[in-house]
Amino acid sequence: MLILVTRFEFGEFFQNIKYETCFSMFQNISPALAAENPLYTETAAETIYKTQTESDLDYETILAQEAASENEAAVSEETVIEENEKSSKKDQPVTISKDKLKDFDYLLQKFYTVDKTTTIKSSQLNADSLLKKDCKLSQDNSKPQILIYHTHSLEGYKDSKSGDLSTTVVGVGDYLTKLLKEKYGYNVIHDRGTYDKDRDNAYSVAGPALEKILAKNPSIEVVIDLHRDGVNGNTKLVTETNGKKMAQVMFFNGLSRTTAVGDIDYLHNPYIADNLAFSFQLQLQATQQYPGFARKIYLKGYRYNMHYRPKSLLVEVxxxxxxxxEAKNAMEPLAEVLDSVLSGEN
Known part of the structure; x- marks a missing residue:
């Protein structure tokens, strides 16, 4: 029997929870077969998508903290190669059938990876509902509209320089800020604070800092947590758009629900539906405009500080x-996609 030990955020405190779990649905199925045939449970009016992993890599079950578990969203090299091959027509926009999007199975397979630590309901991933959500900005740029920050500011790239935040994901945030301000005219605050000196507590450290910024700037409608993923050393998350090689991006949502314990009441997020709508509208726009640029949206348990604003976004670059x-180059199509959705032109 597998013993899982986890600590969840509870305000400024952490609660140690020890529990035992096993996934009975896999008892009579080999892991490989289970990965190829995701299981669904039909209830009265909705489908619950049980588990799917996009990789053969071990996700190390549920790690001790959100900060540790978030960075496990890695895909296999084979998957990335396959996705890059599909994006050979990268400069040719495609159109996704709205009728196909009404099919829950198609929606999941095309746009999402559901981590094995959580579950998703068809009522939460209804394409019509996701697309009907108004994700446009309601205020002009006379006051701050967008906040960009980094829970894990120390996440660097293969040529990053030790101790130089401008060469980590923070430098990527600098460029996204510049694009959104100068090219698209948004009023953006870029918080370059460091919250991950103790990585295990990064989300709990970042939370109070975010609250102060948002309290001082209540006009902020969009909160973007920019990250860099951690993958197998042989995995290359590279595509080409507009003649430039660039990193692929991935939108990430926390569902405040785990397979083992269900909804996590003390990680309540009143904006889960809004968060999901925002990431889906961005994903759909990116998929149609820049095929191969955005990996599938990753769904996982916990909250990841996405409860402060309806338009909260966690992006792995x-x-x-x-x-x-490559990471900086990726900010150009990302900024364009953000503008398309926030301006209502998508």
């Missing part, structure tokens, strides 16, 4: 196997 320039 490439991985440690990318160069800093």
């Amino acid at each position: 490439g991985a440690q196997t990318n160069t800093l320039q």
Whole structure:
């Protein structure tokens, strides 16, 4: 029997929870077969998508903290190669059928990876509902509209320089800020604070800092937590868009629910539906405009400080196997996609 030990955030405190679990649905199925045939449970009016992993890599079950578990969203090299091959027509926009999006199975397979630590309901991933959510900015740029920050500011790339935040994901945030301000005219605050000197407590450290910034700037409608993923050393998250090699990006959502314990009441997020709508509208726009640029949206348990604003976004920009320039290049299509959704032009 597998023993899982985890600590969850509870305000400024952490609660140690020890529990035993096993996934009975896999008792009579080999892991390989289970990965190829995701299981669904039909209830009265909705489908619950049980588990799927996009990789053969071990996700190390549920890690001790959100800060540790978030960075496990890695895909196999084979998957990345396959996705890059599909993006050979990268400069040719595609159109996704709205009728196909109504099919829950198609929606999941095309746009999502559901981590084995959580579950998702068809009522939460209804394409019509996701697309009907108004994700446009409601205020002009006379006051701050967008906040960019980094729970893990020390996440670097293969050519990053030790001790130089401008060469980590923070430098990528600098460029995204510049693009959103100068090219698209948004009023953006870029918080370059470091919260991950103790990585295990990064989310709990970042939370109070975010609260102060948002209290001082209540006009902020969009909160973007920019990260860099961690993958197998042979995995290359690289695509080419507009003639430039760039890192692939991945939108990430926390569902405040784990397979083992269900909904996590003390990690309540009143904006889960809004968060999901925001990431899906961005994903759909990116998929149609820049095929191969965005990996599938990753769904996992916990909250990841996405409860402060309806339009909260966690973005993984490439991985440690990318160069800093590849990561910066990725900010150009990302800024364009953000503008399309926030301006209502998508």
